[in-house]
Amino acid sequence: MNPQPIVGPEAEKTPELKSPDNAASVFQPHSFPLYRFFLEVTLLTKFTARYFKEVLKPPYEFNELIRQCYLIGYKSFPLVSVTGFIMGLVLTIQSRPTLAEFGAESWLPAMVAVSIIREIGPVITALIFAGKVGSGIGAELASMKVTEQIDAMEVSGMNPFKYIVVTRIAAATIMLPALVVIADTISLYGAYIGVNLKGDVNVHLFLSQVFEKLAFIDVLPALIKTLFFGFSVGLIGCYKGYNSNKGTEGVGEAANASVVYASLMIFIIDMIAVQITSFMM
Amino acid sequence: MEKILVEIEHLKKAFGSKNVLMDINLRIKEGENLVVLGKSGSGKSVLIKCMVGLIEPDEGKISVLGKCIGDLKEDELNQVRKKIGFLFQSGALYDSMTVRENLEFPLRELKSKKEEKDQLVVEALQHVGLEEAIDKMPSELSGGMRKRVGLARTLILKPEIILYDEPTTGLDPITSKEISKLIIEIQKKHNTSSVIITHDVECARITGDRLVIIKEGECVAEGTFTELQSSKDEWVRSFFE
Numbered sequence: 001m002n003p004q005p006i007v008g009p010e011a012e013k014t015p016e017l018k019s020p021d022n023a024a025s026v027f028q029p030h031s032f033p034l035y036r037f038f039l040e041v042t043l044l045t046k047f048t049a050r051y052f053k054e055v056l057k058p059p060y061e062f063n064e065l066i067r068q069c070y071l072i073g074y075k076s077f078p079l080v081s082v083t084g085f086i087m088g089l090v091l092t093i094q095s096r097p098t099l100a101e102f103g104a105e106s107w108l109p110a111m112v113a114v115s116i117i118r119e120i121g122p123v124i125t126a127l128i129f130a131g132k133v134g135s136g137i138g139a140e141l142a143s144m145k146v147t148e149q150i151d152a153m154e155v156s157g158m159n160p161f162k163y164i165v166v167t168r169i170a171a172a173t174i175m176l177p178a179l180v181v182i183a184d185t186i187s188l189y190g191a192y193i194g195v196n197l198k199g200d201v202n203v204h205l206f207l208s209q210v211f212e213k214l215a216f217i218d219v220l221p222a223l224i225k226t227l228f229f230g231f232s233v234g235l236i237g238c239y240k241g242y243n244s245n246k247g248t249e250g251v252g253e254a255a256n257a258s259v260v261y262a263s264l265m266i267f268i269i270d271m272i273a274v275q276i277t278s279f280m281m
Numbered sequence: 282m283e284k285i286l287v288e289i290e291h292l293k294k295a296f297g298s299k300n301v302l303m304d305i306n307l308r309i310k311e312g313e314n315l316v317v318l319g320k321s322g323s324g325k326s327v328l329i330k331c332m333v334g335l336i337e338p339d340e341g342k343i344s345v346l347g348k349c350i351g352d353l354k355e356d357e358l359n360q361v362r363k364k365i366g367f368l369f370q371s372g373a374l375y376d377s378m379t380v381r382e383n384l385e386f387p388l389r390e391l392k393s394k395k396e397e398k399d400q401l402v403v404e405a406l407q408h409v410g411l412e413e414a415i416d417k418m419p420s421e422l423s424g425g426m427r428k429r430v431g432l433a434r435t436l437i438l439k440p441e442i443i444l445y446d447e448p449t450t451g452l453d454p455i456t457s458k459e460i461s462k463l464i465i466e467i468q469k470k471h472n473t474s475s476v477i478i479t480h481d482v483e484c485a486r487i488t489g490d491r492l493v494i495i496k497e498g499e500c501v502a503e504g505t506f507t508e509l510q511s512s513k514d515e516w517v518r519s520f521f522e
């Protein structure tokens with residue numbers, strides 16, 4: 001074979017560089033799903049530990065944190081508002097017939113408010129957040145990795161983990177609770193409109209009915225769990241993006257995996273949270 | 282005696298079962314432009330990434346500016362890294378920042394005044410002939426411009442050693458030549474030492490004081506451009522055809 005000095009797939013075919021055996025005959029732990037699962041969990045745990053180590057260590061990247069809060073939080077505001085409104089409206093319209101059957105239509109505002117604040121507001125908003133922000137972070141970091149931006153930061157003597165990862169996870173953790181509060185509020189407004197489609201309840205009556213049934217125990221645990229939702233969306237997006245190693249196709253993969261695993265995490269955390277709150281009550 | 286800035290001994294690196302670098306021995310002297318030639322996928326990028334500690338070698342010793350890279354703690358490594366410039370293959374500009382912010386980034390830890398930093402940024406851009414692009418985003422720049430901005434960012438900390446990863450790949454012949462000349466100019470002006478990785482023969486001819494060819498993870502030939510061009514080894518000669 002004539003040597004080809006220039007580019008090309010030829011380079012990959014050099015026989016000496018290949019493994020001596022056929023890949024199938026060699027023990028390859030990477031092909032076992034269970035092994036891969038535990039490997040992934042270990043790596044994610046290490047990644048999380050590194051986050052907590054670096055988030056406390058000065059110097060802090062305040063400017064970048066604020067920029068990320070703006071990009072992650074403020075830019076998600078319209079989407080979260082619209083879905084929040086529709087959520088409240090639809091939930092009210094859907095619930096009315098059932099309550100009417102029991103002659104309990106006057107319970108409509110309170111019932112809808114409790115469902116929104118306790119469960120639907122946080123979870124739906126977090127899922128939308130995972131879809132928008134989680135995939136965005138995953139894709140952005142993976143493409144920074146492919147185009148060697150993360151390496152470039154590292155060789156200029158900076159700490160890319162601190163600048164890129166810590167700020168994004170922190171911003172996601174801070175901003176999701178804020179977005180949920182906004183979504184809940186707009187959702188209640190949607191519920192108010194839903195109630196008034198077929199009835200006549202003025203704002204004062206609506207609000208007094210809502211807050212009569214809403215206790216502290218509904219609001220606080222719901223907000224605390226959104227902190228964890230936000231944290232896991234940021235964490236998984238960053239983890240998938242930062243460790244992406246497969247070139248251009250890795251970008252799509254990282255975005256996809258971020259949404260899938262972050263959504264899964266949201267449900268798992270939700271399940272744990274409901275156990276804890278019901279235990280405390 | 283000439284000062285040796287980088288010394289690599291018996292460097293080995295494998296990814297899984299794939300041996301990329303088998304036994305690399307290199308020395309880079311002060312003020313010298315060393316060109317590393319090799320086919321695509323021969324491990325050239327891996328080699329220079331080992332020099333700055335981005336990739337950890339399996340075996341071997343790398344000392345840069347008198348410090349052994351493998352033994353350094355994070356802070357010490359960062360101090361050494363600040364004296365090394367690295368021009369990435371794609372320029373590696375930060376997409377979310379303007380050209381100005383890109384150039385300011387390496388200066389973040391410098392305790393000088395805002396005006397002084399501005400001055401440094403403008404100077405660095407003048408150096409590569411791109412002052413007018415200062416407020417553009419990287420996405421608005423052409424491939425050649427991105428490489429130049431990347432070069433300006435690399436130069437802004439006045440490194441003692443510059444590592445160029447394929448500085449002319451993907452550029453048209455004229456721009457390639459301009460970049461090659463720029464590399465020479467930088468070396469003359471600051472008396473830096475450089476490692477230039479390439480498979481572009483023209484770039485190697487213009488920039489290289491000494492050339493090394495990598496094949497199958499080892500250095501197979503070494504010499505000046507004319508020496509290697511008239512080498513007895515047919516494989517070596519084929520690079521220059």
Ligand SMILES: Nc1ncnc2c1ncn2[C@@H]1O[C@H](COP(=O)(O)OP(=O)(O)O)[C@@H](O)[C@H]1O
Nearest residue numbers: 245296301319320321322323324325326327328
């Ligand atoms: N981080 C990595 N993980 C696994 N394999 C890698 C990694 N980096 C490089 N390689 C492999 O090492 C070989 C040499 O790569 P590289 O140094 O980029 O070649 P080039 O000489 O074209 O710069 C390639 O086959 C590549 O697949």
Ligand SMILES: [Mg+2]
Nearest residue numbers: 325326370446
């Ligand atoms: Mg390369």
